[in-house]
Amino acid sequence: MSSAAYWDREAASYDRRTAFLERRLLAPARAWAAERVRGRTLEVAIGTGANLPYYAARATSVTGVDLSAEMLAASARRAADLDVSIELLRADVAALPFEPASFDTVLCTFALCGVDDERAALREMGRVLRPGGRVVVADHVVSSAAAFRLLQRLLDATAARESGEHHRRRPVLVVPDAGLVVQEQEAGRFRLVERFVAVRQPAPGAPPG
Secondary structure (H helix, E strand, C coil): CCHHHHHHHHHHHHHHHCHHHHHHHHHHHHHHHHCCCCEEEEEECCCCCCCHHHHHHHEEEEEEEECCHHHHHHHHHHHHHHCCCCEEEECECCECCCCCCCEEEEEEECCHHHCCCHHHHHHHHHHCEEEEEEEEEEEECCCCCHHHHHHHHHHHHHHHHHHCCCCCCCHHHHHHHHCEEEEEEEECHHHCEEEEEEEECCCCCCCCC
């Protein structure tokens, strides 16, 4: 099953099934990320739009992309409920349909764990950023605790086959490969969730802004 087909199937029940984790683990990371959003904002792998209540008012415009048409439909419904103006497009994070330097912020939460190549995804997010723009990421990552790492290894042996989700990645470590510089970094207890902001540096000799 393709990743898009899997998430199409999961879209209707996703918020209900993740409600327990949302309250205890995901929501604090979403709030942290939202505080760092500014200007013209692109959210990649927007899913059901769970981040929108946190950051939409901080952005001057919001564009969301996802591989799953059903997830985009869920995002559209949430945006309508919140009275948020948003442009939604079906697109792959590794091949974004935007010109270079199009956005002030690119937001990605709990999605780099599910892409084929997180380096390629981060490079593409950096490409569409304006110089000085920021990539804001929150994700579940390989834990600092041995017991959780064992559980993550078991999950990788099963979940990744169907959903493409990986539990032992740590995207902050590959940020330099994307031409970005980590500006801020935090992790929760046992490093189950890690958050960071990475900045696109202006090209040498380029004027600021």
